[in-house]
Amino acid sequence: xxxxxxLRFMKPFIEPxxxxxxxxxxxxxxxxxxLHKGAYSCSMELCMSPKSAGARRYISYFMHHVNLLRHxxxxxxxxxxxxxxxxxxxxxxxxxxxxxLSLVLGKEKLEQGNTAAAIDLFRKAVQITPxxxxxxxxxxxxxxxxxxxxxxxADAQLAYLATLDADQGGIAAVITEDSDLIAYGCTAxxxxxxxxxxxxxxxxxxxxxxxKDGLCFQDFDQNLFxxxxxxxxxxxxxxxxxxxxxxxxxxISKHKNIDLVLSTLKLDKRYSxxxxxxxxxxxxxAVFNHARVYDVKSKSLKHLKPLEERxxxxxxxxxxxxxxxxxxxxxxxxxxxxxNPVTMETFDEFSRTISPIELIDTSALNVANQHGSQEIxxxxxxITICSSEESRDDSIAFAADEITSGxxxxxxxVLALGKFLPQKHSSPAVECKEVKPKNTPxxxxxxxxxxxxDQESLDRNGVSAGLCWPLTQESVASIPNERSSKRQSQQxxxxxxxxxxxxxxxxxxxxxxxx
DNA sequence: CCGGATGCCTCCT
DNA sequence: GGCATCCGG
Numbered sequence: 001x002x003x004x005x006x007l008r009f010m011k012p013f014i015e016p017x018x019x020x021x022x023x024x025x026x027x028x029x030x031x032x033x034x035l036h037k038g039a040y041s042c043s044m045e046l047c048m049s050p051k052s053a054g055a056r057r058y059i060s061y062f063m064h065h066v067n068l069l070r071h072x073x074x075x076x077x078x079x080x081x082x083x084x085x086x087x088x089x090x091x092x093x094x095x096x097x098x099x100x101l102s103l104v105l106g107k108e109k110l111e112q113g114n115t116a117a118a119i120d121l122f123r124k125a126v127q128i129t130p131x132x133x134x135x136x137x138x139x140x141x142x143x144x145x146x147x148x149x150x151x152x153x154a155d156a157q158l159a160y161l162a163t164l165d166a167d168q169g170g171i172a173a174v175i176t177e178d179s180d181l182i183a184y185g186c187t188a189x190x191x192x193x194x195x196x197x198x199x200x201x202x203x204x205x206x207x208x209x210x211x212k213d214g215l216c217f218q219d220f221d222q223n224l225f226x227x228x229x230x231x232x233x234x235x236x237x238x239x240x241x242x243x244x245x246x247x248x249x250x251x252i253s254k255h256k257n258i259d260l261v262l263s264t265l266k267l268d269k270r271y272s273x274x275x276x277x278x279x280x281x282x283x284x285x286a287v288f289n290h291a292r293v294y295d296v297k298s299k300s301l302k303h304l305k306p307l308e309e310r311x312x313x314x315x316x317x318x319x320x321x322x323x324x325x326x327x328x329x330x331x332x333x334x335x336x337x338x339x340n341p342v343t344m345e346t347f348d349e350f351s352r353t354i355s356p357i358e359l360i361d362t363s364a365l366n367v368a369n370q371h372g373s374q375e376i377x378x379x380x381x382x383i384t385i386c387s388s389e390e391s392r393d394d395s396i397a398f399a400a401d402e403i404t405s406g407x408x409x410x411x412x413x414v415l416a417l418g419k420f421l422p423q424k425h426s427s428p429a430v431e432c433k434e435v436k437p438k439n440t441p442x443x444x445x446x447x448x449x450x451x452x453x454d455q456e457s458l459d460r461n462g463v464s465a466g467l468c469w470p471l472t473q474e475s476v477a478s479i480p481n482e483r484s485s486k487r488q489s490q491q492x493x494x495x496x497x498x499x500x501x502x503x504x505x506x507x508x509x510x511x512x513x514x515x
Numbered sequence: 516c517c518g519g520a521t522g523c524c525t526c527c528t
Numbered sequence: 529g530g531c532a533t534c535c536g537g
Contacts, residue, residue, distance in 0.1 A: 002529065005518085033525095036529070041526035061526070123526090177525090177529055192530085242537090244518050 002179035003229045007191065009245040010182065010202065012212040017190060017201035022173055023073040026166050027190075028158045030176035031080045031147075034062045035128045035136065043122040046132075047103055048110070059136055066145055068197055077161065077171050078140055078147040080133050081154040082334055082341035083323060099125045130340050137337040148294060148335050151301055152323045156291035159184035160304045169296050175199070183229035183288055184304070185222045215249070219256055226288045227261070228252045230281060237284045240271050258285075283321050292322050294335040300328035 007014070019027070038061030039046060045055035069076045106121030133149075140147045150157035155178060164170025173188035174181055181189045182202060193199035208217045208225070217225065231248035233239030239248070243265075251261045262281060266273045274280075288304075295302040303322075326334070333339035339346050 005531095007530075033529070037525050039526085040524090043526085057526085123524090126525095179530085239518095242518065246517065 003183055003232050003234050003245070005245045006179040006182060006229060006232065009249070010179075010207070012215060013207040013210065014191065014200045014202050017199055019069060019074055019175075019190070019193060019197035019199065020072040021201075025172040026075040026077055026170065027069065028161050028171040028174040029066075029076055029078045030154050030158060030174065030178060030181075031062075031078050031133065031136070032128060032154060033175075033177040034065055035132060036126070038062050039126045039128060039132070040123060043126045044106075044119050047106060047122045047125055050131075056135065058132065059139055062136055063139060063143070064195065065193075066140075066143070068195065072197060076145055077169075078145060079154045079157050079161070080137070080147065080149040080337075081152075082150040082157075083152050096127075099127055130342055134337065134340075147337065148296065149337050149341060151292050151294050151326060151331055151334060151341070153180075153291060155180045155184055155186075156304050157293045159186040160291075160293040160302075162187045163304075173201075180234065183226050183234060184291070185226060185288075216253070220252065223258065223285065223289075224252050224256065226285060227258045227281075230284050230288070231261070234284065236287055237277075237280050240265065240273050240277060242271055287322060290322060292325070294331055296335070298328075299332045299335075301326055301331045 038058030042057035102121045103125035106118045109118035158174045161171045175190045189202040190199040228248045232245040255261045262278050290303040290307045292301050334341045
C-alpha cells in the first residue's frame with residue numbers, strides 16, 4: 001500500500017515530466033504497476049479462461065509502454081517483485097480474500113447472465129500471479145528487454161539500481177505508482193506515467209534543498225526522511241494511531257533526531273505507542289536501508305546500502321527480517337526468472353502450453369520492429385541479464401497457477417533457507433522432479449509479524465524480541481561486547497530452527513548444487 | 516486542522 | 529496501488 005497520503009503530501013515537490021527527458025538513459029520499471037493496470041483490460045478473461053489469448057492482453061499493454069519508452073530512446077529495465085509478493089501483510093490477506101469472493105460472485109453473475117455485474121466483480125478479483133510475470137518475462141526475453149526479478153521487494157531493487165552508474169547497470173529514474181520508492185530514498189521517480197509518456201516526477205535531491213508550501217527538508221538527511229515515512233505508516237509497520245504524514249513531518253522537523261522523536265512520542269499521552277513499536281521502528285528502518293537486492297555483477301545478494309561485516313555478525317540471528325539470504329545460485333535463478341521466488345519451484349516444461357511468440361499480438365510486434373530491438377542492443381548495457389545463451393530457459397516455466405490458487409503460495413511454514421545454503425557446487429545431479437518445495441520458505445518473516453497466526457511465527461517473534469536493536473548512529477558506534485553470549489544462543493536457536501527444516505530443504509539443495 | 520475509514524478507479528472506447 | 533470524500537476528534 002505504500003505510505004498513505006505520501007504522494008499528496010509531497011505534491012509541491014512533484015512536477016510534470018515527459019519520458020523523453022530520459023532519452024539515451026536507462027530507466028527502471030516497477031513491473032507490478034503496469035501488470036496490474038494491464039490486467040484490468042482483460043480481467044474477465046484472466047478469471048474465466050487464463051490460458052486464452054484474450055487473457056494475455058495485459059502483455060500487450062505492458063509491451064506498448066515498453067515500446068513507448070524505446071520510441072523515445074529510453075532503455076527500459078523491468079524489475080519484478082520477488083519473494084513474499086502474494087502474502088505480503090495482513091491487509092494483503094484481506095484484499096486477497098475480497099478478491100476471491102469477487103471471483104466467486106463474478107462467476108455466479110455470469111451464470112445468471114448478468115455480464116455487466118460479472119465484469120465489475122472480475123475487475124475486483126484481478127490478481128497478479130507469478131505465472132503472469134513469467135509469461136511476460138518470456139516476451140521480454142524475445143524482445144531483448146533487460147529485466148531482473150528482485151529477491152524480495154522490487155522497490156528495493158529499483159532504489160538500488162538507481163544508485164549505480166549506467167555502465168554498472170544503473171538506472172537514471174524509476175517508473176512506478178508506489179510511493180515506497182520515496183521511502184527507499186530513490187533519487188528520481190516518475191509516477192503515473194500514461195500511455196503517451198506523461199508522468200509526474202519526484203527528484204529527491206531537489207526535494208531536500210527546496211522550500212515550498214511551508215515544507216522544508218533542508219535539515220533532513222536520508223534517515224530522517226525515511227524515518228518520517230515509517231512514522232506515517234508503511235507496509236512493514238503500521239503507524240501509531242493518529243499519526244499520518246503531517247504529524248510525522250512535524251515531529252521529525254521539530255526534533256531532527258529519530259531517538260528524540262520516538263521517546264517524545266512514547267511520552268505523549270495523546271498517543272498510545274505499542275510496547276514494541278520503537279524496536280520495530282528501527283528494524284523497519286534497517287529494512288529500508290539495507291534490504292536485500294540482487295547484484296548483477298557478482299550474481300549474488302547484496303544489501304541496498306552496505307551492511308558492514310561487524311554489523312552482520314552483530315545482527316546474525318536477526319537478519320531474517322530482511323528475508324533469508326539466498327545462495328548465489330538461487331538468487332541468480334530467481335533474478336533471471338527461472339525460479340518462482342514465492343514457491344521456490346522450478347517447473348516442469350509441460351506446464352507451459354504456449355510458445356512465447358504466440359503470446360504477443362502482432363501490433364505489439366510491429367511497433368517493436370519499427371523501433372527495433374537493434375538499437376537497444378547497441379546501447380551499451382554491459383549487464384544484460386536476459387542473454388540468448390539462456391534459450392534453454394524456454395523449456396522451464398512457472399507452474400501455471402490459476403488466478404484462484406492464492407493460498408497455496410501463502411505458506412505459513414517457516415524456513416530460513418538462507419545462509420546455510422551451500423555456496424559451492426559439489427554434488428551429484430538430481431532430477432528437477434525431486435525438488436519438493438511444497439513447504440515453501442516464508443520469505444519475509446518481518447512482514448509476518450503482522451499476522452502471527454501460527455505458533456512458529458510466534459516463536460520466531462519471541463526470538464526476535466530479545467535482539468540487539470536499535471541501530472542508531474549512536475548505538476552502532478558502540479556495539480556492546482557483553483552481549484556476545486546472548487548472541488551466541490540466538491544464533492544457536494536460529495541454527496536449530498534451520499536444521500529442523502533440513503530434510504525439506506535437502507531436495508532443493510541438491511538441485512541447486514547442480515546450477 | 517488533521518487523520519482515518521470508506522468507496523471508487525486503474526483498461527479502452 | 530492511488531484518490532476523493534466525508535466524518536470524528
